[in-house]
Amino acid sequence: MSDAIPTIAEAARLIAAKELSPVELTRACLARVHALDGELHAFLHLTEERALAEARAAERAIMAGGPSGPLHGIPIGLKDIVDTKGIPTTCGSKFLQDNIPDTDAACAGRLAAAGTVLMGKLTTHEFADGGPSFDLPAPPARNPWNTVHFTAGSSSGTGAGVAAGLILGGIGTDTGGSIRGPAALCGIAGIKPTYGLVSRAGVAPAAYSLDHIGPMAWTAEDCALMLQALAGHDPHDPASAARPIPNYAAQLGSGIRGLKIGVIHHFHEVDHKVSDGTQRGIDAALATFRGLGAELREVQLSPLQDWAACGSLISITERSAAYEEWSRTGLGDFSERMRSRLMLGAFVSGVDYVQAVRRRRELRAELQQAMAALDVVLTAAQPSEAAKIDAVPKWDVFDKPGFTMPFNVAGYPAISICAGFGAGGLPVAIQLVGKPFQEPTLFRVADAFEKATPFRSQRPTLVSARVAA
Amino acid sequence: MPSEINDAALDYLLARAGLSLTEAQKAELKAVYAGIAAMAERVRQPRGRMAEPAHAYGFAEEDLL
Numbered sequence: 231m232s233d234a235i236p237t238i239a240e241a242a243r244l245i246a247a248k249e250l251s252p253v254e255l256t257r258a259c260l261a262r263v264h265a266l267d268g269e270l271h272a273f274l275h276l277t278e279e280r281a282l283a284e285a286r287a288a289e290r291a292i293m294a295g296g297p298s299g300p301l302h303g304i305p306i307g308l309k310d311i312v313d314t315k316g317i318p319t320t321c322g323s324k325f326l327q328d329n330i331p332d333t334d335a336a337c338a339g340r341l342a343a344a345g346t347v348l349m350g351k352l353t354t355h356e357f358a359d360g361g362p363s364f365d366l367p368a369p370p371a372r373n374p375w376n377t378v379h380f381t382a383g384s385s386s387g388t389g390a391g392v393a394a395g396l397i398l399g400g401i402g403t404d405t406g407g408s409i410r411g412p413a414a415l416c417g418i419a420g421i422k423p424t425y426g427l428v429s430r431a432g433v434a435p436a437a438y439s440l441d442h443i444g445p446m447a448w449t450a451e452d453c454a455l456m457l458q459a460l461a462g463h464d465p466h467d468p469a470s471a472a473r474p475i476p477n478y479a480a481q482l483g484s485g486i487r488g489l490k491i492g493v494i495h496h497f498h499e500v501d502h503k504v505s506d507g508t509q510r511g512i513d514a515a516l517a518t519f520r521g522l523g524a525e526l527r528e529v530q531l532s533p534l535q536d537w538a539a540c541g542s543l544i545s546i547t548e549r550s551a552a553y554e555e556w557s558r559t560g561l562g563d564f565s566e567r568m569r570s571r572l573m574l575g576a577f578v579s580g581v582d583y584v585q586a587v588r589r590r591r592e593l594r595a596e597l598q599q600a601m602a603a604l605d606v607v608l609t610a611a612q613p614s615e616a617a618k619i620d621a622v623p624k625w626d627v628f629d630k631p632g633f634t635m636p637f638n639v640a641g642y643p644a645i646s647i648c649a650g651f652g653a654g655g656l657p658v659a660i661q662l663v664g665k666p667f668q669e670p671t672l673f674r675v676a677d678a679f680e681k682a683t684p685f686r687s688q689r690p691t692l693v694s695a696r697v698a699a
Numbered sequence: 700m701p702s703e704i705n706d707a708a709l710d711y712l713l714a715r716a717g718l719s720l721t722e723a724q725k726a727e728l729k730a731v732y733a734g735i736a737a738m739a740e741r742v743r744q745p746r747g748r749m750a751e752p753a754h755a756y757g758f759a760e761e762d763l764l
Contacts, residue, residue, distance in 0.1 A: 439754065539738035546735075550716070558717035573728050576716035577735040582700075582742070587752035589742040594753060628734030 235395030252303025302345030335432025353387030360567035382411035407634025417657030425641030429464035450676035487523030507652020538631030550575025
């Protein structure tokens, strides 16, 4: 096969036409892992033999009867807070270095049933919070666009792995932006689906009522293909939605003429002013959408700080409850960053928590009303290009509210897609938000943007340089 | 909620949470207390006692089977 890294959709078409072998594709990904991951640290645990065995099995099945679907024979990875039967699942923590689950998480099982090839477990901030940390059993993942820089997190390995073509897609989790942040800084696509659409069963909690599971891949179309396999009711997740699952790729290619896009200018221009490069990316994206025939409208919501306060208090409290036992008996065994987050739990009273949850109802109603006459809304995904990995502030949550948390608070689906390149050639991104369970519209808009812009044709230079060497 | 916390109050909250911190960790925590206090103020609105939290729920048909 050529050195070009295919998208999932491209690989699926080639596999279906018997022009690409899953074994060949898996070997190409493994070659990139061996060439690059010593520098990127995207993998915590590589399952090379299993991947090759699964690829051979996929190849036999496809040769005998054709692919079972677009994910058949596609190499993927799972964030290491996703339980995998018989495979270490450490959550990036000292506490779970010897943990080998005896069952698969629901999302792992669904991707396996769709015929994917599991390449391994991917780097995460400890229990999906706190990083980048240099005092964990494994080092933090590095940004393939410049390895001196951060990937964002906590789905850091998935972001780095997809961007570098070590895998074609992967699972991330998102409690306040942990899918959309790494997607933005690594220049890929990542969607936090509607709360309850993808089962959380078997995935380590960060904050129960804010946790979402979702796909990360090179394109929005690939995310749609992965979400098709992931979505569905699961009685083992008490938040799981029992709803019919649409065809997530059905609207792709139908254009966006006449769709109404709301822009929350004050989030990224006033409440938390983004970098010049990010602002240029957003401005150019708005021009692109206008050129594609969308109608742009101004949206005014409560200040970003209100959403951040609400989400942070809920997140801090639920995380402290989830990890209370270890906090009391082994606080020193957490990474310094995770420990600091857990310490904050002492400051949030029960009344504070309930006031935050009451605020949550108001904020969600506000977004619902604002989106009534809109199809999607748009704001920044990250405040700037990726910072250097050793210069990531620990407490910026207090004075620099994130752009992603509002949609965890609301539970609305939100996708981050690449909107160009800013300072140092590092990616910048936009975030698009849909109405609950309207992921098909979100994919339609994101896909139209990706196809109207040149950003999906450029991979990190490190990839071609190292693989060719 | 005051924007500063004294040592006695911090020790009480940590004891209630069951957390054992070093003096350096306590100092760091005290330094960010104002941030949490500001968040706790932000989520308080003049909403009256009848405003429900987001987590209030009703029973669906399948819950009653």
